[in-house]
Amino acid sequence: MFVYGLAASMLFAWVFQNHIIYNCGGPRLFERRRLPPSAYNLPTPQTLHNGTITAFERSGSDTFIYYYHGNGRRAHDDYWFLGQLYAVCNCSIYAIEYPQCLEPATLFGHSAQSLIAWQAQLLSAMLQPRKKHYLMGASLGTAFAILPYPYTWVDISSKISGVILENPLTRIAAVISPRYEAYIQKILFNPLWNNLDIMMYFRTITPVLFLTSERDEIVPPSMSTTLYNAWNDAAKKTHVVLSGSLHGHASSHPDYLPAVVRFLEST
Numbered sequence: 545m546f547v548y549g550l551a552a553s554m555l556f557a558w559v560f561q562n563h564i565i566y567n568c569g570g571p572r573l574f575e576r577r578r579l580p581p582s583a584y585n586l587p588t589p590q591t592l593h594n595g596t597i598t599a600f601e602r603s604g605s606d607t608f609i610y611y612y613h614g615n616g617r618r619a620h621d622d623y624w625f626l627g628q629l630y631a632v633c634n635c636s637i638y639a640i641e642y643p644q645c646l647e648p649a650t651l652f653g654h655s656a657q658s659l660i661a662w663q664a665q666l667l668s669a670m671l672q673p674r675k676k677h678y679l680m681g682a683s684l685g686t687a688f689a690i691l692p693y694p695y696t697w698v699d700i701s702s703k704i705s706g707v708i709l710e711n712p713l714t715r716i717a718a719v720i721s722p723r724y725e726a727y728i729q730k731i732l733f734n735p736l737w738n739n740l741d742i743m744m745y746f747r748t749i750t751p752v753l754f755l756t757s758e759r760d761e762i763v764p765p766s767m768s769t770t771l772y773n774a775w776n777d778a779a780k781k782t783h784v785v786l787s788g789s790l791h792g793h794a795s796s797h798p799d800y801l802p803a804v805v806r807f808l809e810s811t
Contacts (some may be wrong), residue, residue, distance in 0.1 A: 548693070549769070553667050557626040566770075568770060570598055578730060580622065580623075581600070581623050581626075581627070584623050584624055584626070584627025584628075585627050585630070585631060586600050586623060586626060586627050586630055587600055587601065587602070587630075591657045591683050592637075593666055593669065593670075594636070595641075596640060596641045596642070596666070597636050597638050597639065597640055597666075597700060598637065598639040598641070598643065599637075600630055600634045600635040600637045600638075600639070601627060601635065602630070602634065602635060602663040605634050605635050605636050606634035606674075606675050606676055606742075606749075606793060607633070607634060607675070607676040607678070608636050608637075608638065608670075608672075608675060608677050608806065609629070609633070609635050609636070609638070609678045609688075609708075610638045610667075610670065610677070610678065610680065611626070611629075611637060611638065611640060611680045611681075611682075611685075611689040611691045612640050612642060612680065612681040612682070612685030612686070612689050613639065613640075613641075613677075613682055613685050613761050614682045614683030614684050614685050614711075614792075615683060615684035615685070615772070618641060618729070619654075620632050620638065622639060624641060625795040626639055628795065628801060629795075629801065629804070630741065631774045631806070632674060632748075632789065632801050632804075632805055633805060633808060635678075635808070638670065640666070640688070641690055642662075642685075642781045643797070650660045651712075659691070660691065662689065663691050663692055664692065664720050664807075667692055667700050668700075671703045671704075671767050672692060674704070676705040676808075676811075677702060677703055677704050677705055678704070678705055678706045678708060679706075679708070679709070680708040680709075680710075680766065681707075681709055681710065682794070682795075683710065683711050683712075683713065683774075683791070684713070684716070684737065684763075685715070686709045686710070686711075686712035686739060687737050687738075688705055689708075689709060689712075689741055690707060690709075690742055690743065690746075691742070691746055692704075692749075693742065693746040696709075696793065701748040704748075704750050705750075705751070706750060706751040706752065706753065706807060706808070706811040707750055707751070707752045707753070707811050708752075708753045708755070708804060708807065709752065709753070709755070709770070709771070710755045710756050710795070711755070711756060711757055711791055711794055712739055712754065712763070712765050712767065712771050712792050713737075713759055713768045714738075714739055714740040714771060715737065715738045715739070715740055716737040716738075716768055718767070718781070719762065719763055719764070719767075738776070739771055740771060740774055741768065743771055743774040743775055746776075746777060747776065748779070749776055750779055750809070751779055751780040751781070751782075752772075752775050752780075752781050752782070753782045753783075753784070753804070753807040754771065754772050754781075754782065754783040754784065755777075755794055755800060755803060755804075756768040756769075756783065756784070756785050756793055757785060757786050757789035757790055757793070757794045757797075758786055758787050758788055758789055759788055759789060759790050760789075760790065760791045761790055761791055761792040763791060765785070768783065769783070772781050780810075780811065781810050782803075782807060783798060783805040786799055786800060788798075791802070
């Protein structure tokens with residue numbers, strides 16, 4: 545019985561990786577990406593860190609947002625959202641392209657050590673003293689937003705002003721098969737896609753904002769509540785539920801950007 549369950553889970557994992565998440569933004573996402581950043585009132589982008597960062601810088605701003613997109617989406621797919629964020633926040637935005645985001649290696653093939661080293665190198669190069677730095681992740685990108693803490697927190701946690709997590713998952717295996725998640729997580733997936741374990745043992749008191757789509761059809765909204773409870777209680781924690789919103793459309797909800805602005809202004 546377990547063998548059949550595991551086989552079915554592996555098949556669903558492939559579908560999850562290659563079809564469901566790739567299309568979660570809906571048709572508009574794939575129409576938007578054909579337009580240049582200027583179509584969304586974004587400044588001319590700069591390419592940084594060996595091409596892994598698309599930087600939209602605002603002269604004179606002391607606030608920086610490092611944005612990790614969801615799986616199946618590249619930085620240029622998010623120009624619409626980044627344009628909305630740039631318009632309401634007095635900040636520079638760095639859209640970070642984690643390695644091979646569209647390939648199965650993102651979930652299965654990368655070693656934990658290589659991803660940790662890449663993230664540590666990236667943040668060490670980007671963080672500046674006396675500035676406000678926010679890590680922001682959507683869906684699978686939330687794993688990268690909190691990745692530095694358990695592995696490099698001594699170096700960077702004091703420099704991070706806050707973390708913003710949109711539709712985070714506890715463990716990717718739990719999305720695919722809650723009944724067999726422990727086995728699937730260990731056998732199939734990169735150990736980094738495990739936000740719950742990361743949150744449960746790091747000690748940082750960094751403020752956090754959770755943004756949860758009420759009708760999320762991919763990541764159960766209850767996962768945000770679980771992660772909210774796992775975050776250090778000594779930290780400032782905020783949880784905003786976006787009524788009626790689906791997984792890939794959180795950023796277009798009318799409560800999304802106001803919640804982000806309030807969080808930035810209060811931290």
